[in-house]
Amino acid sequence: MLLIGIIKYLTISFPETKLAYFFCQGSNALMNSSNSVLRGLIYRLLCDQPSLIAHLREKYDRHKSMFQDGSSFFALSEVASHMLRDPEIGRIYIIIDALDECETNRNQILDFISQNLDVSPSVKWIVSTRKVPAIIDRLGQFNLNIQLHLDLADNTEDVSLAVNAYIIVKVASLPALRENNQQILHVQTVMHEKAANTFLWAALVFQELETAEEWDIFDIIDSIPSGLEDLYARMMDQIQKLGRGNSELCHKILATATLAHRPLFMAEIGALADLPDRIANIMERVRRIINMCGSFLRIQDDTVQFVHQSAKDYLNDTAGAIIFKSPQNDAHFRLYMRSIQLMSVNLSRNIYRLPYPGILIDDIQRPEPDPLGQLRYSCVYWVQHLCYGMQEITSIGVLRDGKELPTFFKQHLLHWLEALSLMGAMGEGISAIIRLQTALKASSMQLIQSGNVHWSF
Incomplete structure (x- = not known):
């Protein structure tokens, strides 16, 4: 809220000054990584000064793959650094809010700030964070003009x-x-x-x-x-008192939202939480269940979000035993199993019924209703939940003895890859396969006897 006020003030008071800002959000995998921060800042820079596109275009045309794999941060940081050094950039404020909620590769962003802090007298930085010792210590090493410590006390x-x-x-x-x-x-x-x-x-x-x-x-x-903690406890107690199985439905919704790596769409959360089909397939009924979850969740633009990071923290820690019913790693494994089930039942060849396979991705019109609507999260994140689940001994036993994963790869590997390509998430799919291969090797497990065929496509 503070930085939003600062941004509004700068916009009104100094209309000629350019602003590039990014708001980190720990509960959203699309907004809590170093890559996300740089992509957001580059986007804002280009919105204010389109001529800077030359720095991005030059590198993208020569090394397109660098923007799509695990090394994308280094390509993005080079592009952003060149933009900030452009003599035509003029006066600009670079604003990063809630740096403590950048949970993935936060040190990379700190390195980027350090390298570009004094790039030009025209480039000013405003960074906010909670008092995380590692961040405060690192920022203390920088040559900062002003360092404000806001304490409610x-x-x-x-x-x-x-x-x-x-x-x-x-x-x-x-x-x-x-x-x-x-x-x-x-x-x-x-x-x-x-x-x-x-x-x-x-x-x-x-x-x-x-x-x-x-x-x-x-x-x-x-x-x-x-007090906020006691208020959350009251909300949870009210959920516990709901009748006719509604309490259990709320637990499923809250557990799924808490474990998810990004805010879930309405079409996703009902199916992923394994609500009965008579509820999951009717959005108004899903909405009613979400509204029963006290004020932990809110629906904005058809997306289910936590009302505040503290609400997610409370569910993750204090109320975890209530909503997860078992160790959290087991809950991750159940989410993996549900994702595999959803994909196995719903994925198919040419799921969008395209007239011919050579059609350009930009020419594809998403069908209504979208057959991938409830599968998008599962297609991208199922491997991450499996890897978390494999940290629990019982889950490893179920995975070793079960046939779900090898059957999925035998019957639906190409269907899954097709879905990823339609979603523009092929890079995430390749990264997921590499991560899965590493996790299986670490657990001395073999997917199937001819498992290596799956990694060579």
């Missing part, structure tokens, strides 16, 4: 005033209170006492109050605990 009064102002406005707009000034004042007072200067706590409580009846408002306010 040092700004308690300002934060309290801001949260209280938010509460006053939101309570006054609650339909259930109908301009009853005495009730409004009471609710404002209690909420301010319990909020403990936490915006997220207040926002989550208002989600519940906005749909409450007038006679329930005070009971809700009195029963809601103070």
Whole structure:
């Protein structure tokens, strides 16, 4: 939120100044890696100054493969560095938010910042992060002009005033209170006492109050605990009390969302969570189950997202035993098994019914409904869940004794590769196969007797 405010200020106050920014998000695999950060910054640079495309085009035309494999960061960093050194770039701010949530190859981004910090007096850097010692120590080695440490303990009064102002406005707009000034004042007072200067706590409580009846408002306010952790515990307790199997359905949704490497689309999450077909195949029913999951999740643009990283952290740690039912590695293995099942049942030759195989990818129109809609996540990430699952002894036994994986490769390898190509994810597929081969060798396992044929296509 702070950097969004800074970006808006710079945009209004200095309209001639260019901005390239990226917001890291730990819960989204598309936004939590060094590659993602550089791709985002390069994109923003090109949006503001299209002439910089020459730096990207030159390298892409000569070494296209470098942008599609594990070494893509080095190609991207070279392109970005050349852009920042371009004499025509002018004054620009490079902004990276939540660097601590860049979980994959974070040191590469720190190296990139170090190498380009003093590239030009016109290039300014703004980087935000939580107090992760490794990051703070590394940033401390840089030649920084200004280093701000924002501690709520040092700004308690300002934060309290801001949260209280938010509460006053939101309570006054609650339909259930109908301009009853005495009730409004009471609710404002209690909420301010319990909020403990936490915006997220207040926002989550208002989600519940906005749909409450007038006679329930005070009971809700009195029963809601103070503090974010206790509020999450109350939400989980409410899920536990749901009847007719709905509690178990919510557990499946929450477990799947927590383990997923990116936010899931509505079409994916119901099938991947192994909800009954009568629910998973009807999006409105999936939406109703998600809405039963308290305020842990929200739906935005048909994508299921956590309301905040702290909600995912709570489910991953404190509530893990409730939603996973077993060690987390076992839960990953179940997600792998479900992915294999979905792909085995639904993948087929020429799944888009293309008129001829030589059609260009840009000329393909995605069918409606999309037969790959509920399979996209499974096609890209099933190997990652398998590798996590193989860290559990029982899962290795199931994998060794079972026939699911060799059968999948025998019957659906080409179907899977076709699906990856249609999704533009062939690079991820090749990386997945290499990772799987390494994991199987480390476990002294052989996929099938003629297993090597699968790695030589």
